[in-house]
Amino acid sequence: MPRRTPFDVPRTLGVLPDAAVAKYLSRGMQAGQENPPQVALRKESSPLPREEARWNTSPIRDLVEHAMSRFADDRRAADGWLAPRLHATVRMTRAEAAAPGLWNHMAMLVAPDYVVWRHKREEMAQSSRFCGPHYTQCFSRLWWAAELFRDGSDYRPVRVACAAQDILNTTLRLDVIDHRPTAQALLRVFDRLITAGTPYVGDHVNALSSAVNTAGSTLVYDVLAPDSPRLTDELYDWIAEAEEAPAVDRNRLPDGPDDGSVPANSVDALVPLFDKLLAEAPLRRRKPNDDRSEAASLPEQRRGVSLDKQLPPWMV
Template sequence: MNRTHGHVHPDVLGLLPDAAVAKHLSRAAQEGRERLPQVALLRAAESMDDAARRRVAPVRDLLDHAMRRFPDKRTAADGWLAPRLHATLRLTRAEAADGRLWNFLAMIVAPDYVVWRHKGAPTDRADGIAGAARFCGAHYTQAFSRLWWAAELFRNGADYRPVESACRVQDVLQTVLRLDVIDHRPTAQAMLGVIERQLAAGVPRPGDRVNALASAVNAAASTLVYDVLAPDREPDLEALSEWIEEAQHSPAVPLDRLPEGPDDGAVSRHSVEALLPMFEKLLAEAPVRDRGAQQGGAPKAAPIGVSLVKASDPA
């Protein structure tokens, strides 16, 4: 066991069932006023092997560093942490799909980080709170799962630079990450290309355009077959396996430059360029919901194709 700021955590990661989260997660803990019952949670968890990639200390060190590095810009921590968390844990997609791992991280290893990152502003009626879904929720909502999947789906082979771009607008994580179409890597990179152009142009409220783009791309997928229009290479599974095995001897990820991901194949630039003008046109023709203009008024209809998060939802 190790101790961080009075918080005791285990040496190795584990798997914590949803039922244990439901039983022990209290509103006081979500507000950061009460510590979770670590002993009871550890009893409910399933232990994992003690391979280097299962070690808690490197993950905990990253989270502590993120809180020190971004004390007044919590959302900025996402782009810094996502690639480093991905490169530290070195999971297969099948392993990352097991929500019990993320439950363990949120409830046992770093509940303080979940509260720090996702605690909403207090209101006249209630204190600020980190939503329960940030501790145990869908892959695009849970505090740590969303970062790992953002890094996995938006990286370009070993290059994590697109992940930083993806995390610059919170709506990419909150909306685009929900879409099945971004499993197709050229689609993910082409959407990022459109978003980066919008940011470079200095458009106001870029999140509104991200939501419109997500809706349009998702809706068009019912008639356009993106993987035919823009073929993707099969990932090099052997290179991925080697990268995972190298975790046993790899140093901690760098803090001031991006780590290197698995060299399992870059996305075809030709395929990305085949989709970019199409996605630019889809965005140009898509209805953009101006959430800023809706404050105090009746909500406007959202674009079809994807359920959009509310503007009031905490990032």
């Protein structure tokens, strides 16, 4: 039986300022004991520039309700299932996704119950899960994980990115992840660690992420492993197709924008370097009961730009 949403959901996404979240987000909401003040939040919201099918909220509600039912016994495993489907449902450019107001609206007016369900630890979910940086906000982090770790239209690498929470919590923050071969080479190393059942895989993820970020920059890695240009027209075509696209399949991965695959030889060039960095990187051991260092299961399967950082041309 489908869930009954305990509050009215707006028909379309909008923009909700950070100040409104700070004003109305209560401890009761964070604990899942209160519904959002819909009337007040709608007054604080503004509509998106154009009314388009990609902004409809009903497909988002369908996804989060299914995720809460499907992954009731392993909430972290919902990340790998939801990330590619959220990305393929809410189709937009990186510039559009970099606006925090859209994610605030999604978390406060469309699916606050999912935020609490996924991120409630002990008594409540942190406020940053409703309104926070790209690697913390509940929905932004999933959309950006899918955007930055997909290989063109192929979302399979995204499941690896969501398999260990430290990839989302740490690796997603790095500027070098904007370089697609770097992102794919890191995932190849991480996948090997996860498949081998490496204990405390999160410690290895953090160590390698830090080493890769320290050892170079996007420019350096682009010299070692050139990327191919992104096919902008194909991206815009994929976004436009949202007007007629059916709902994403719950049991089969959707197809992302066919805007160019990552050159395999560039990924191959970086993997030995990253293996060497991992072998030399110091590990910071955490307590055995710290579940952030454990890999989540792999089910079937924002990058937000800081407010003080201007968008480079390639993100438009």
